Amino acid sequence: MVQIPEPSAPSSPAPRSVPTSADVARLAGVSRATVSYVLNNTSAVRISEPTRRRVHEAAKELGYVPHAAARSLRAGHSLMVLMPAPAIPVGPLYSRFINELQWALSRLDYTVVQYGTIGLHGDDAARAWAELRPVAVLVPGSGLGPEGVALLKRSGTRAVVTLGPESVEGAHALLMDHESVGHCAGAHLYARGRRRIGVVVPEEPGLDVFSRPRLDGVRRALHGTDGTVTDLPLAYEEQAAARLAADWRDLGLDAVFAYNDEYAMLLMRALQDEGVRIPEETAVIGADDLMLGRLLRPRLSTVHLELPSGRDLAELVDRAVRNPGAVPETHRVLGATVVPRESS
Amino acid sequence: MVQIPEPSAPSSPAPRSVPTSADVARLAGVSRATVSYVLNNTSAVRISEPTRRRVHEAAKELGYVPHAAARSLRAGHSLMVLMPAPAIPVGPLYSRFINELQWALSRLDYTVVQYGTIGLHGDDAARAWAELRPVAVLVPGSGLGPEGVALLKRSGTRAVVTLGPESVEGAHALLMDHESVGHCAGAHLYARGRRRIGVVVPEEPGLDVFSRPRLDGVRRALHGTDGTVTDLPLAYEEQAAARLAADWRDLGLDAVFAYNDEYAMLLMRALQDEGVRIPEETAVIGADDLMLGRLLRPRLSTVHLELPSGRDLAELVDRAVRNPGAVPETHRVLGATVVPRESS
């Protein structure tokens, strides 16, 4: 435990302590109860106007700020919605989604907190979250098991919502089915007459949560046809891409689903440098529909992802919080549609 | 205020309340004090092994999780380091930095919390942060004034650190001087013999915090020379770039600093589509040194940014927390160096 020294050093000018509602009460010449009534605009109680003014002035003079922990301790609950902070760099798509969600939740009076839980896994993470007694927990990705959900609920969390590939017992689920992304891409390539399809699988750790299902999706799309699927491990580096491109013709592929637009750009560049003609020799398709892809030549075909609207998710959370006994909802929320452009 | 109904609905199976340390004590047949000693491994007190076991078993059986708010209320402080969650989509550079910082701070026993404060501004935001009684607050960008800092400090925050263009009275400052980024780029282009230099200024709101200083930096680099600087407002859209490119030759520019690599790619593509030869007719340089730039043809020159290491910042925070009376430190932390490639 970190030792925090008391502010006894003579260097600090005026280590006077943090003002409490009692200080405000004293200065205003009223009781703490009155202070609370005034500052919270308690409607059940009428306080005379002069008193209100005195309290407000005292609070302002002292720079009084209420203590959230004390308040929620007393209240027995907070309106905190907790999300683990993403451990991997996250694209503009997801950033936008988070922002929208925060906005929508704050309109409903909730407070969104992203909690950095790097290094904690599974139930340890769940326990750490539970210590904060959030009213709801939103967990992107996998990693939270049924035990974690149970733990949270026993600690008073009224709604647990997962955003990930699969639903978890006891939790609401927003199924982001990345398998469908792969399926989309695979079906598209097959429809375009491609038969030997490569699928880039990023070597970066943490991305397998998405890349595995995307690969599986392509496999499913090609299942029972005369097409084949080859997985292509690839690190997000120029040389790795160059190596892959050098061997390209030996692989005998006529199409590739490159995991996402960024990997697609990386690979496409390497292929072009190697003289592979796109889309004639090899069709390329990415995913995420980044601006980036429109700027490539040939323009990159992609799979457009439709994330749930922040407002919808906020409403789901609110509903779940108000009715914690209800049976968990499960929604498929990842709309995947092909945006055909020039590269496929 | 959102009304949270008591779990009285018959639908919820067992709305038994959240176990407290008193419950654990009761089940283990010991006092709450003993429970606290055991679960916190208090070294000043020796508890017999059988008792320890009983307590641990009881805690596990009940699924007991301590209540962070109660603990920090009692302790008088928390080890929470608060950051406002970024409101704009943030690049991989910054994501990496945040992660590193979180990791480093958690090694020092701090807990990093990103607090969503969309819609709150200036002192309102500061007040909202202060309610959580964080031990330290890290504020990227501008937007926090001296009053906000004072407010936080009066509420017990022991360290306020800003990461932004300018230092704020009373707070430690990590000066991210984007002016130097522009200066770098401008000096580079001038050295390459360019004289009529355009500077892309994104029209997206929220980016002016960075774009303004970058523009100023270019101006400073060219000040007192025979070079000229023209600002080029540009939205991050294909058509906007196409319009700008269509007028390009009329502008009579021989170089452009495109704010960052993404805008550089957008503009470069539009220019190439317009038949403008790069770098012969117009030199292009971006910033951020994204992978992206290396994949363009010609390869994009860029300004590489060196953010402070998360570990260093974590140590600054720790130092500041332990010695809150000390005079605020100010560090310039944004290393900017040109990476010349083929586009300039």
Add this chain to the structure above:
DNA sequence: TTGAAAGCGCTACCAA
């Protein structure tokens, strides 16, 4: 209209 006081869950002091 205002005040006194209980108590949220926890830790740490003091006593046994």
Add this chain to the structure above:
DNA sequence: TTGGTAGCGCTTTCAA
């Protein structure tokens, strides 16, 4: 080695 208990800051019931 263990237990009793005060009190962190706040809200809210009950009395005045």
